[in-house]
Amino acid sequence: xxxxxxxxxxxxxxxxxGPSGANPxxxxxxxxxxxxxxxxxxxKIMDECRSMLRRVMRTENQVTLATPGTGTSGMEAAVMNxxxxxxxxxxxxxxxFGERITQMAERAGGTxxxxxxxxxxxVDPAAIxxxxxANGPVxxxxxxxxxxxxxxxxxxxxxxxxxxxAGALLVxxxxxxxxxxxxxxxxxxxxxxxxxxxxxxSAPPGVSPITLSAAAWDRVKSRETPSNxxxxxxxxxxxxxxxxxxxxxxxPISMIYALHEAVALVLEEGLEQRWARHERNGRALQNGxxxxxxxxxxxxxxxxxxxxxxRIPEGVADAEVRGALLKRxxxxxxxxxxxxxxxxxRIGLMGESSTEGNVxxxxxxxxxxxxxxxxxxxxxxxxxxxxxxxxxx
Amino acid sequence: xxxxxxxxxxxxxxxxxGPSGANPxxxxxxxxxxxxxxxxxxxKIMDECRSMLRRVMRTENQVTLATPGTGTSGMEAAVMNxxxxxxxxxxxxxxxFGERITQMAERAGGTxxxxxxxxxxxVDPAAIxxxxxANGPVxxxxxxxxxxxxxxxxxxxxxxxxxxxAGALLVxxxxxxxxxxxxxxxxxxxxxxxxxxxxxxSAPPGVSPITLSAAAWDRVKSRETPSNxxxxxxxxxxxxxxxxxxxxxxxPISMIYALHEAVALVLEEGLEQRWARHERNGRALQNGxxxxxxxxxxxxxxxxxxxxxxRIPEGVADAEVRGALLKRxxxxxxxxxxxxxxxxxRIGLMGESSTEGNVxxxxxxxxxxxxxxxxxxxxxxxxxxxxxxxxxx
Numbered sequence: 001x002x003x004x005x006x007x008x009x010x011x012x013x014x015x016x017x018g019p020s021g022a023n024p025x026x027x028x029x030x031x032x033x034x035x036x037x038x039x040x041x042x043x044k045i046m047d048e049c050r051s052m053l054r055r056v057m058r059t060e061n062q063v064t065l066a067t068p069g070t071g072t073s074g075m076e077a078a079v080m081n082x083x084x085x086x087x088x089x090x091x092x093x094x095x096x097f098g099e100r101i102t103q104m105a106e107r108a109g110g111t112x113x114x115x116x117x118x119x120x121x122x123v124d125p126a127a128i129x130x131x132x133x134a135n136g137p138v139x140x141x142x143x144x145x146x147x148x149x150x151x152x153x154x155x156x157x158x159x160x161x162x163x164x165x166a167g168a169l170l171v172x173x174x175x176x177x178x179x180x181x182x183x184x185x186x187x188x189x190x191x192x193x194x195x196x197x198x199x200x201x202s203a204p205p206g207v208s209p210i211t212l213s214a215a216a217w218d219r220v221k222s223r224e225t226p227s228n229x230x231x232x233x234x235x236x237x238x239x240x241x242x243x244x245x246x247x248x249x250x251x252p253i254s255m256i257y258a259l260h261e262a263v264a265l266v267l268e269e270g271l272e273q274r275w276a277r278h279e280r281n282g283r284a285l286q287n288g289x290x291x292x293x294x295x296x297x298x299x300x301x302x303x304x305x306x307x308x309x310x311r312i313p314e315g316v317a318d319a320e321v322r323g324a325l326l327k328r329x330x331x332x333x334x335x336x337x338x339x340x341x342x343x344x345x346r347i348g349l350m351g352e353s354s355t356e357g358n359v360x361x362x363x364x365x366x367x368x369x370x371x372x373x374x375x376x377x378x379x380x381x382x383x384x385x386x387x388x389x390x391x392x393x
Numbered sequence: 394x395x396x397x398x399x400x401x402x403x404x405x406x407x408x409x410x411g412p413s414g415a416n417p418x419x420x421x422x423x424x425x426x427x428x429x430x431x432x433x434x435x436x437k438i439m440d441e442c443r444s445m446l447r448r449v450m451r452t453e454n455q456v457t458l459a460t461p462g463t464g465t466s467g468m469e470a471a472v473m474n475x476x477x478x479x480x481x482x483x484x485x486x487x488x489x490f491g492e493r494i495t496q497m498a499e500r501a502g503g504t505x506x507x508x509x510x511x512x513x514x515x516v517d518p519a520a521i522x523x524x525x526x527a528n529g530p531v532x533x534x535x536x537x538x539x540x541x542x543x544x545x546x547x548x549x550x551x552x553x554x555x556x557x558x559a560g561a562l563l564v565x566x567x568x569x570x571x572x573x574x575x576x577x578x579x580x581x582x583x584x585x586x587x588x589x590x591x592x593x594x595s596a597p598p599g600v601s602p603i604t605l606s607a608a609a610w611d612r613v614k615s616r617e618t619p620s621n622x623x624x625x626x627x628x629x630x631x632x633x634x635x636x637x638x639x640x641x642x643x644x645p646i647s648m649i650y651a652l653h654e655a656v657a658l659v660l661e662e663g664l665e666q667r668w669a670r671h672e673r674n675g676r677a678l679q680n681g682x683x684x685x686x687x688x689x690x691x692x693x694x695x696x697x698x699x700x701x702x703x704r705i706p707e708g709v710a711d712a713e714v715r716g717a718l719l720k721r722x723x724x725x726x727x728x729x730x731x732x733x734x735x736x737x738x739r740i741g742l743m744g745e746s747s748t749e750g751n752v753x754x755x756x757x758x759x760x761x762x763x764x765x766x767x768x769x770x771x772x773x774x775x776x777x778x779x780x781x782x783x784x785x786x
Contacts, residue, residue, distance in 0.1 A: 007422060007425070007438070009425045011426045012426065012428060019430070027423065029400060033403070068462050072642040072643075073624050198427075204423075206461075228473075229469065229500075229621065230497045231465050231469040250465075250589065252463055253412060254651075258647075267397050326432075332432060
């Protein structure tokens with residue numbers, strides 16, 4: 001019928017801040033026939049997801065599950081369940097997502113002290129320590145491991161020690177890091193870690209892996225008032241994910257199928273090999289961009305391999321370059337968020353999108369477009385630098 | 394690798410309270426390549442979803458969108474955004490889902506008066522009216538249109554009039570009714586209506602259609618404190634769905650694809666034709682069950698065609714019968730929830746699952762199993778009664 005729109009989405013090369021390209025096996029899994037959310041065969045798939053998630057998240061935590069929403073639902077679950085009205089929270093903020101955690105903690109009734117750093121640098125653990133001491137007793141410290149708005153990778157262990165020495169719990173946002181760079185809740189001493197599926201796990205967005213330490217779980221169970229959220233109440237979610245199988249919501253069946261195959265693919269590749277692939281391709285891209293004459297935005301030594309921020313050269317129009325990449329080459333990259341709007345581009349090399357071919361195609365495409373816009377990108381040097389890095393392990 | 398579980402879910406005939414079977418075209422849509430959540434082609438798909446949702450939901454409401462979670466996320470969005478701390482709420486409760494709304498309204502800071510009815514009857518509008526008058530001024534009235542736990546269809550218009558005469562807004566849960574029986578927010582005068590995708594729309598669970606009247610939207614916009622939830626904050630969600638396109642969350646891309654094709658299929662079939670199909674198959678099943686000697690649980694005159702509750706005959710074991718249906722015939726039906734646990738079965742005929750073949754197969758399978766369990770089901774009479782109703786339009 002003519003008034004019912006046809007459905008034919010085009011194919012893109014997804015090199016923005018997420019979603020990344022999905023593995024065909026993950027997409028195919030979603031066409032499997034639906035099962036009921038209490039069907040024994042579906043419960044078995046949930047158990048397998050849970051067990052594989054523990055391996056991918058390198059944790060022994062009992063409470064490890066996927067919240068029924070995109071990455072932000074994991075953030076909301078962690079914050080709304082762990083922050084009780086009146087709790088004192090110290091929130092490390094060096095980008096858009098740190099800021100978002102702060103907003104949620106305030107909605108949960110927390111009294112939040114922000115510890116900020118410039119957008120492009122990590123948060124200084126010493127500043128966290130001062131804030132924890134000045135505002136004690138602090139119940140919760142929050143930090144973003146991979147700040148998707150700036151491309152900064154935040155070291156976690158020092159902050160975990162500060163939190164624990166003060167008797168506080170630590171929440172770590174790993175939306176953009178899980179499956180791409182080492183995420184180690186148990187080794188770090190992180191009490192709540194959540195992620196998304198559409199970044200380095202390369203499944204469509206729709207569920208959010210989360211894991212809680214025994215101490216975090218005690219905090220959730222001992223709440224005197226229930227959390228603000230019913231949909232993302234971890235006590236109710238865990239009662240469905242564990243052997244009680246108490247009905248809470250109708251699980252997003254097809255998304256759980258996708259998650260099952262996405263984490264299976266991670267384990268089949270091997271976590272160490274996968275981290276090495278992301279490291280190799282990310283550094284090749286970064287070396288290539290610098291050799292072309294561009295300036296990386298994030299501080300050296302704290303650059304995520306999976307998400308690179310590069311400064312837009314003086315006089316070059318942000319939207320036109322991104323438009324040309326999309327129209328001519330079907331490549332999506334991201335613009336800047338918040339303070340970095342029109343100042344940087346965000347280039348993701350996550351999961352299935354992290355390939356040698358994408359590194360070279362992107363450098364070549366961007367170089368040519370930049371030259372049309374009056375910036376003399378040294379394309380030859382850029383490709384040489386990238387190739388040299390790609391040849392290393 | 395041997396320690397990575399294989400993925401091969403079996404095929405079921407889904408005749409429980411949801412999910413229902415999905416149309417293959419909907420499942421196929423989810424294998425389309427992922428687009429970025431701000432890609433112009435994806436925004437066009439969102440606009441088309443919005444416009445088709447307005448037609449399926451029979452509303453002119455500007456604020457019509459899909460929340461990024463299963464049906465319960467629609468409930469949480471409606472309740473958490475419309476209930477402000479201290480608001481007085483009258484909540485009609487005649488089953489599990491009415492109770493759930495009450496719990497959410499309390500978490501949102503509302504003072505809730507419950508108006509109950511036995512599980513199997515609708516809520517009496519006169520009782521709502523008394524509660525509204527006794528607790529005035531009341532800001533919100535909530536009611537469930539299709540109570541999935543009891544199989545009762547609640548008349549809405551009288552309750553809408555009571556709410557509006559008292560200056561209150563009306564929230565209506567249509568999770569199980571949309572696409573199966575008439576849902577008419579504008580005609581009813583309902584201010585917030587939400588649904589799920591996995592019932593009569595026959596898509597996988599994962600997003601929740603919701604629509605708000607102008608009055609409801611004014612309430613949301615004029616809040617002095619933000620809603621408890623950030624993830625399901627309708628002000629933020631609408632700013633992404635409307636022309637502002639302000640980033641809020643990474644949309645569940647593949648689920649929006651599925652929604653697009655699910656609502657297109659509803660419009661292609663035609664809403665009236667679809668309602669008639671659900672009515673025909675549902676009444677055929679109900680006539681068949683009664684002719685077999687079983688007793689329907691919901692009050693006559695208030696029985697949903699899309700979800701039938703039937704009493705488990707004395708001495709027949711609930712779990713064994715459901716187990717035999719699943720094992721021998723691959724048919725899933727639902728057990729009772731809450732007060733109706735082990736007392737009724739819940740049989741869904743929703744969306745793709747609402748077929749003549751499923752009615753006959755189910756009656757035949759159940760009849761044979763019941764006879765093995767000592768209940769003398771009159772299978773011949775049951776099939777004859779069903780067939781007679783299936784022959785009518």
